Amino acid sequence: MMFGLVYKVYATVIxxxxxxxxxxxxxxxxxxxxxxxxxxxxxxxxxxxASLAGLIYESVLISHSGHKPVSTIDY
Structure with a gap:
């Protein structure tokens, strides 16, 4: 259940x-x-x-896209 929630947050927000x-x-x-x-x-x-969802999404889907993390956010 928590896997689905954290995965959804990663997919729609992060x-x-x-x-x-x-x-x-x-x-x-x-x-x-x-x-x-x-x-x-x-x-x-x-x-x-939650731990599995975060690790899987971060390592498989985000890191393979060539995404560079944002170091600072300018408002």
């Missing part, structure tokens, strides 16, 4: 190739949270799922 997906990120994240609550209630493997 990924530099997301394009216009960032505009629907809050709705997409809300839907995955609702689905997780309906499917499992209070039970989930939060630390294991």
């Amino acid at each position: 990924d530099p190739k997301k394009g216009s997906m960032g505009t629907i990120a809050p709705i997409a994240i809300g839907f995955i949270v609702d689905a997780n609550i309906l499917a499992s209630g209070a039970f989930d493997g939060a630390s294991i799922g």
Whole structure:
């Protein structure tokens, strides 16, 4: 359950190739949270799922795209 949530956050918020997906990120994240609550209630493997999703997305999808991390954000 937590894997799906963290993966969705990476895909809609963090990924530099997301394009216009960032505009629907809050709705997409809300839907995955609702689905997780309906499917499992209070039970989930939060630390294991979140860690796996972050590692997989960061190492497989973002690092292979030639993306250079932003060092500072100018407002």
